[in-house]
Amino acid sequence: MSGVSESDIVLVDNGSTDGSLLNVKNRFQDIHLIKNKVNEGFTGGNNIGMQYALNRGYEYIMLLNNDTKVTTGFLELLIAEMRTSDKLAAIQPLIYYMEPETQIWNAGGKYHAWLGYSQTNYKVKSEKPYLTEWISGCAILVRSAVLEKVGLLDNKYFAYFEDVDWSLRMRKRGFELKVHPKSIIYHEAGASSKSEIKGSEGFLDPKVHFLNVKNQIFQLRKYCTSPQYWLAWPFHFAKFGFLFFISW
Known part of the structure; x- marks a missing residue:
C-alpha cells in the first residue's frame, strides 16, 4: 500500500484456537490486533474492526476476507474512485476465484425486489467503474461518514446476506455503490464453510x-x-x- 498515506492494518481474530494469532504477532508487529474471545460471526468480527477504525477517525475502511489474495495497487484504485463523488458510499474490486484465476467470482450484483433475490454478476459491465445494486462483503471499501448515517453490519445475520442488506440500506439513503473492474483480488471461495x-x-x-x-x-x-x-x-x-x- 505504498500509494496510500496514513493507513493501518487491523486484524480481528474471531475466537481462533489454533495458535495463529501468536504467529501473526511474531511476524507482523506493526499490525493492530483485536482478539475476540468467541466467534462473533462475519458481522460481529467486521463490526468490531470497523468501530475500532471509526473511533480513530479514518476516512475510509477496507473490509477484506482472510481467504483472499490482492494485487498491487488494488486499494489505490478504489480510493481514487471514492474521491470522485461524496454520493459513492462503497466500492468493491473485481473478484476472481483463487483457482481458476481466470473465472470471475463476483462482479457486483442485482437485487430483484419481487423475488427478494440477490443475483451475483459474473460478467464485467464496463471497463470503467460502474454502478451496482449490491456489493460483496468479501472486499468492500466504505466511506466512514456513510456509516454514521447507515450503521454497521446487522448482527442478526451473523454471516451470509449481510452484505446485501448493507447495500440496500446504503442505497435507500440515496448513496451509490460501484465495482472497479481494474482493481482485482482473488478469493478462495468457501474456504471457511x-x-x-x-x-x-x-x-x-x-x-x-x-x-x-x-x-x-x-x-x-x-x-x-x-x-x-x-x-x-x-x-x-x-x-x-x-x-x-x-x-x-
Missing part, C-alpha cells in the same frame, strides 16, 4: 445451510411487501432444495 469430511449435510458445514435459509427468510420479511413475500416463497423453496442437493 466447507468440511473435509462428508456429513449429513454434504461437504458444507450444516451451520452454513441453516444461516443461508434463515437469513434469506429474514431478508424477505425485512424488505418484501406482503404480495412480494408470498410470490417469492415458491422460488426460494425450490432454490433451497437445489442448493442442498449440489452441496453433496
